[in-house]
Amino acid sequence: MPNTPNSFRTGADERGHFGIFGGRYVAETLMPLILDLEKAYNEAKVDPEFQGELKSLATHYAGRPSPLYYAKRFTTHLGGAKVYLKREELNHTGSHKINNVLGQVLLAKRMGKTRVIAETGAGQHGVATATACALFDIPCVVFMGALDVDRQAPNVARMNMLGAEVRPVRAGAATLKDAMNEALRDWVATCETTFYCIGTVAGPHPYPTMVRDFQCVIGEETREQMMEAEGRLPDTLVACIGGGSNAMGLFHPFLDDPGVRIIGVEAAGHGIETGQHAASLTGGRPGVLHGNLTYLLQDKEGQITEAHSISAGLDYPGIGPEHSWLKENGRVEYVSATDDEAVEAFQLLCKLEGIIPALESAHAVAHVMKLAPTLPKDNLLVMNLSGRGDKDVPQIAARLGMKV
């Protein structure tokens, strides 16, 4: 029986560890900068002025709170749990990514940094970063795998329009992992003036904790909204997981509520059994990459293997270290959905609710389609609709043989 902690919400420890996971596995050149960042963040976190500015931006610029919407037709169709959608796709820039980016870019300003870099997969984090940098008048460079540049063309155009420079990365499989390698290589050369705005709850400490804190607004709002709508907490939470920031933002405020069942959905690509997937927790094991110890897709030696997912935002062989810890202590269940299931779910939500979900979020929709029918009608299920699917329209249209 694993030791159950008194609280699941106290991590990371002062060295950035969640159990064995997390840490600061970076080159010495970056270490002093990461310590500076940690100090600056700890000060900002308790500074009412910083929090006030962030809150004001969240409300008046990003459009928070996002609605908690009872999806009646979807619920009726599935014939089980009462399904609510947390509408993060309605945020400015079209996903939950803006929550984190506004926090980090405010922090960059506060630290006197004059340039911001970011990595992006689907382009949602890149667009959010480019947006915040336009707002705060800071030069922005976004690293993006060349394959993703092709499959997420609308987002590349958006970043360019917002004044950011998009640098396609051709190394490896030319996806998110390679973009992150290249962002880290840029940062090590420019760290004295450049702020690295990481898009998910991964990387060296303090990023996993800091990004989680900025995303927790999702779960905190959900608590209040559900209390208002139903007078009690939800029974089930579902969110998709690449690096895991939208999921962590929804889950974290509920971790110490034992009655809330929490489920993360990884991308199973062509199927876990084919080896062509992006499900680090289901099909990987602990290792060290991109500054943290976490579950990774890798071979016997420890060479990192290529992830596969139809969704560029989930196409990453790692996952945030806190998710690894929550898997090992059993608090969160981790499952997966395939490319085909996600595409089917994408279409269903379009037709039943008039909502085009991001392909990433469609993985969560796919799991809700499996899970909700098995649950009683009074089970309150919240799914995080983390992003909108406008960016995926060309890709899905091509897959379905539609003319655009």
Add this chain to the structure above:
Amino acid sequence: MSRIERRFAKLAADKRAGLVAYISAGDPDAALGYQILKGLPGVGADLIELGMPFTDPMADGPSVQLAGQRALKAGITVDATFDMVKRFRKETGDDDTPILLMGYYNLVYQRGPEKFCKEAAAAGVDGFILVDLPPEEVEALKPYAAAAGIDTVLLTAPTTDDKRLPAVLKHSAGFVYFVSVLGITGTKAATEDSVRMHVERIKRHTSLPVGVGFGIKTPEQAAIVARHADAVVVGSAIVDRVKVALDDEGRPKGDLVAGVLAFVKSLAEGVRNVRKV
């Protein structure tokens, strides 16, 4: 006294800096990579850094990335790397030239730090330089390395200020590696003033020898750094000699090994021509 300590003592007695030659293990393949390794001491490499190829070398520039990719494509594993060192010690009878493994921590972590250290020591490895294992995380490895008689060489950078430097030095054994520029391997070079200033600064805190690397590409640059450092590390420029000796299909054109070794010889001459006062 470890093999690394003995080598630096000898260099000090000879009043000169040493050349640390970096190659990627098994680049461009196991056979040619071994021939290069075997030839390095003969052309003046005082210490050898053997890169363990890794899929995601985040601190490396294009030259070392490509070298690692060539080796991975040739099927080079950790076991193959250990075998190369073992064979080197056995066939050459060279018991003096230190060999350090350079790379990224995941390969060590997957084998288990204790097992990795024991196997490396048994193969004849003398030191580790692990780019992504700063003082904050090195405790996971260092006790096992020390028990196996392997020196853990830590890196310092221009960003490592006087306040932090003692923490880095406390954990470093054999020597300390000064990353002379902000950035990845094989790009820009530091100025002589900057190298001198930083080496003097580090030496105020430690009696460990100081090796200086990153961006050093020519015998002339190596000679300049040799005026101030105890050892000069060259990597990208050496593995580029492998690259230029391969055709588009990755097959060697002419005598690849001789080309690489001739270049290392010119670097060694650059370093050896500088006498310390």
